[in-house]
Amino acid sequence: MSDEVKGLIDVALKGDKKAIARLITLVENDEETAREVVRRIYPLTGKAYVVGITGPPGSGKSTLLDKLVKLAREEGHKVGVIAVDPTSPFTGGALLGDRLRMQRHSTDPGVFIRSMATRGSLGGLAKATNDAIKVLDASGYDLIFVETVGVGQIEVDIVKTADTVVFVTVPGLGDEVQAIKAGLMEVADIFAINKADREGVEMVYLELKMTLEFERDKWKELGWEPPIVETIAFTLRGVRPLWEAIKRHREHMESSGRLRERRAFRAREEVKTIIASSIARKVEERLASGEAGELIDEVVEGRLDPYSASQIVMEKLKEDLWR
Incomplete structure (x- = not known):
C-alpha cells in the first residue's frame, strides 16, 4: 500500500x-x-447497523429514505447512505438520481451520501458496496442505509448486506403476487406500502397479510412477524411508524441473537464471493493465455467438448492456486 x-x-x-x-x-x-x-x-468495523431499502422502480424508495434519514438525524445518529444506481450506458457511472433527491442532507456534517454504479452486478447491488459500508463504518457512521437499484424484481442479495431489510411497494404495479412468489418473503423484515393514498392499497395490504399467514409457523419460530406499514413519504404519513418498526426489528435482532447469526451468514457469503471473484479472474487469465487459446480452438473445431476443456483449465488453475 x-x-x-x-x-x-x-x-x-x-x-x-x-x-x-x-x-x-x-x-x-x-x-x-x-x-x-x-x-x-x-x-475498526462492526459497529454500524445496516438497513437495506429495496423494491421496484417507482415505489418512492428515495423519497422515503430521505425522510428516514431526517428522523435518524433527529435521534443523533451519524448516517451513511449508499444509493446503488443503474450504470450509465455512456459513462459507466451512477446516474446519481438518489443523491439529487437527498440534496438537502448534503450540507449536514452528520450525513454522508454516496451513489454507486451497479456496473453489471447482479442482485441490484454494486460489487464494492460491502467495502464502502466498511469504510463508512470505520469512519464513525453508526447507521448506514443501502438503497438498491430497483430493477423490477426482488433483489434478494440485499440480505447479504443489511441487518434489516425494508421492502417498499406501491399500489397499482400489478406485480405484487409475482414479487411475493419470487422470494420476497425470504428477505423482507418490514413491508412499506408507499403512496398509500392511491387506489388499491387495501388489495396490496391483504395480499401481503395473506402471504404472511401462510408463513406463520416460520415467523413464530423466528420470533418476528414482518409488520406492514402504510406510508405517504411526501406528506410524512406513516414514516415515523416505519422508523419505529426498523428500531423494533433492530432490538429484536440484538436481543434474540439473530443479529450475530445474520452477520455470520453475511461473512460466509462475502468470503464465498471473494473466492469466486478471485477464481474467475484466474480463469480469465488462463483463457487469455496461448495454451488455453489452443484448447478453445479445439472446442471450435469439434475435437474437444466444452466440459473436457473446462476440466483441463480447472486442473491448470488448481496448480496455480496451490503453488
Whole structure:
C-alpha cells in the first residue's frame, strides 16, 4: 500500500468527507487497493447497523429514505447512505438520481451520501458496496442505509448486506403476487406500502397479510412477524411508524441473537464471493493465455467438448492456486 493511500485512510478515519469519498472511489475501482484498505480498517468495523431499502422502480424508495434519514438525524445518529444506481450506458457511472433527491442532507456534517454504479452486478447491488459500508463504518457512521437499484424484481442479495431489510411497494404495479412468489418473503423484515393514498392499497395490504399467514409457523419460530406499514413519504404519513418498526426489528435482532447469526451468514457469503471473484479472474487469465487459446480452438473445431476443456483449465488453475 502506498504512503498516499495510508495517509488517505488516516484522514478518512477522522471523519473527513472528502477523504472518505476518495477512499470509496479507490475500493470501487481497484480490487488490489480494496483488499489492502479493508485489511487496514477491518478491526475498526462492526459497529454500524445496516438497513437495506429495496423494491421496484417507482415505489418512492428515495423519497422515503430521505425522510428516514431526517428522523435518524433527529435521534443523533451519524448516517451513511449508499444509493446503488443503474450504470450509465455512456459513462459507466451512477446516474446519481438518489443523491439529487437527498440534496438537502448534503450540507449536514452528520450525513454522508454516496451513489454507486451497479456496473453489471447482479442482485441490484454494486460489487464494492460491502467495502464502502466498511469504510463508512470505520469512519464513525453508526447507521448506514443501502438503497438498491430497483430493477423490477426482488433483489434478494440485499440480505447479504443489511441487518434489516425494508421492502417498499406501491399500489397499482400489478406485480405484487409475482414479487411475493419470487422470494420476497425470504428477505423482507418490514413491508412499506408507499403512496398509500392511491387506489388499491387495501388489495396490496391483504395480499401481503395473506402471504404472511401462510408463513406463520416460520415467523413464530423466528420470533418476528414482518409488520406492514402504510406510508405517504411526501406528506410524512406513516414514516415515523416505519422508523419505529426498523428500531423494533433492530432490538429484536440484538436481543434474540439473530443479529450475530445474520452477520455470520453475511461473512460466509462475502468470503464465498471473494473466492469466486478471485477464481474467475484466474480463469480469465488462463483463457487469455496461448495454451488455453489452443484448447478453445479445439472446442471450435469439434475435437474437444466444452466440459473436457473446462476440466483441463480447472486442473491448470488448481496448480496455480496451490503453488
